Amino acid sequence: MPETLLKVEHLNKVYESSTGNVEAIGDISFTMQRGELVCIVGPSGCGKTTLLKCIAGLLRPSAGTVELDGKIVSGPPANMALVFQEYGRSLYPWLTVRGNVELPLRHKKLSRAEKDALIDDALLAVGLDHAGGSFPWQLSGGMQQRVAIARAVAYQPEVLIMDEPFAAVDAQTRADLEDLVRSLHRERGMSILFVTHDIDESVYLGERVVVLSKSPTWVQEDLAIDLPAERDQITTRAMPRFTELRTYVYEQIQRAKRGQAVRPTS
């Protein structure tokens, strides 16, 4: 039986300043089930970062609520992990890979052996079991992002939030990291909310794609991705259904940019 993990209800965010108010988010509502992988796409500047900051408890909404696991989010929730685009800034250069992965575990009451087991398991999951003793600056950009993902895996969050995590890596590395995210979701049942600019990426990864309108934002489309759960970069992307879905999402974003979509009444 599906169980609601994340519930965003009538979220509204107005940035207030002496030079005038900016309504970034108009009215966003959507839910995410435990174990789902949901992608969020929308036109540039539509409010994706604002939405994620509200979900992560880093920004207080002007109206509406975010509920995680039945609790209203009013500050950064302990059962959430975040992975950002700027992996270089999220890792500590003076700590080894193991040290970086261990960092958030310091807040958990675990024995040394339990921590080591979680770190070993997370490094294995991201394919970096050989690199625990290296420093971040000795690794490629893609490997550094794997360290950031390993840190989130070791922490065992209820939900993993990823904000354009692969925007700064090359295409081949990006494809490998996308497959890593799919495997974390499929093999470990991780619940993942993934924000991206890339329409193909959203369709390849997601079980659902939530398309946002331009700012002040609302949910223009909540699309089920009916591709087989077993996906790979060559076969899945060559499927006629993949092309149909990406074309559909692309059209939705073009409509969003032109402000042509009609806002549903709720």
Ligand SMILES: Nc1ncnc2c1ncn2[C@@H]1O[C@H](COP(=O)(O)OP(=O)(O)OP(=O)(O)O)[C@@H](O)[C@H]1O
């Ligand atoms: N601190 C702020 N004060 C005032 N306005 C802001 C602030 N932060 C964002 N905005 C405005 O809110 C709107 C949404 O911005 P946001 O950064 O959330 O969008 P985004 O979809 O993440 O952008 P991008 O596609 O560039 O990543 C934009 O109009 C932006 O100018």
